Amino acid sequence: MTIRAQGSFSANSVEAVRTASKQGLGLAMLTYWDIQQExxxxxxxxxDFADALPEQLSITAVLPTRQRVPHRVRLFVDRLEAELQKHNAGSTGTASSTNEPA
Incomplete structure (x- = not known):
């Protein structure tokens, strides 16, 4: 089965996407955590669209500078990066935990 998504609704709020979906405006790609009650x-x-999920998802950690990042935040980002690399060993994407110019 092929489903072609068409539409122009876009939101950066889970609540807005959840509400639109509940009102029948279309499909929503949300985490189970966000909609478990619904x-x-x-x-x-x-x-279940397991076969239709994107091959790559982008996760970005935005940090001001390395000097201003609390130690616990640095530990979290480093652990997240390590876990993502471990689970995506065959991925062609790259991961970086800093956004500082070289």
């Missing part, structure tokens, strides 16, 4: 209540349904 799934339990039956106001939203989970659809």
């Amino acid at each position: 799934i339990r209540e039956g106001s939203l349904r989970q659809i």
